[in-house]
Amino acid sequence: MIEPSASARTVVDASPDVVYALVSDPPKMSELTEELDRATWLGGVGEAAVGARFRGHNRRAWRRWSTTATVTDAEPGRRFAFEVSSFAGIPVSRWQYDIVAAGVGCVVEERTWDRRPAWFRPFANLVTGVRDRADQNQRNMEHTLARLKSAVEAARG
Template sequence: MDKPDASGSIDVAAPVERVYSLVSDLAGMAGVAREYAGGRWLGTADGPSVGARFRGSNRRGARFWTTIATVTDAEPGRFAFEVKSLGLPVSRWQYDIVPSADGCRVTESTWDRRPAWFRPLTVLATGVRDRGTQNQRNIEATLARLKRTAEHA
């Protein structure tokens, strides 16, 4: 796979399973992630599994938008999903969680999948001109919140 457009890692004093349950919980991540405001599983899906789809709600200031995501990886060491908007590829988000001596190391990464012609339209929807820089900031904030949440669970 190509290099992510934004990525960050943090050490968490919590077991892999606890962190995985947090990053794969649609409601729980709404309180941790910076732009993600919540989501709901679609169709017969009722939790994370490969192929499951969910509608994600996102908010940045007064701006609000939704996307459809399909889970591509769902196991305690990795949770990942591909995001689309209006049927077009937008991004891939991935959480890699590896055991460490004091708990685990979590790496959050994202790949921008938007076609070049679609990018100006997404700027109107989200208010973000430099998505790579914004995602890097979002990842850093999300990982810090994830660490606090996991370690105090």
């Protein structure tokens, strides 16, 4: 696989299973992310499994758009990943969380790959209001992982 267009990592003082339970729950993760405002599982599914799909309702300031994601990797305590597409099935991105045990906690790495066709990028930039998607995703990931770390560690008490 080619290099990701953006990535970030953090160390979390919690087990890989605890972190996986959060990152593999898109409705819950929407509370921690910059652009994902809300997520809903599709087709009667309620948890992560390869092939499961969810709709992402995204927001940046006054701009709003929706995407559909299909889970490609669901390995408890290790990896959660999904492919995102826009209307008409146009590929948008791949998002992946890798979790590795480290001491009493774990390292969480979030990565994304931009999969948008060149002809689709100007339209997507207009809809989202983002000209440099890689840079924006990098900043978004750093904020998301900081919130994830805080949420998981606060829950441990």
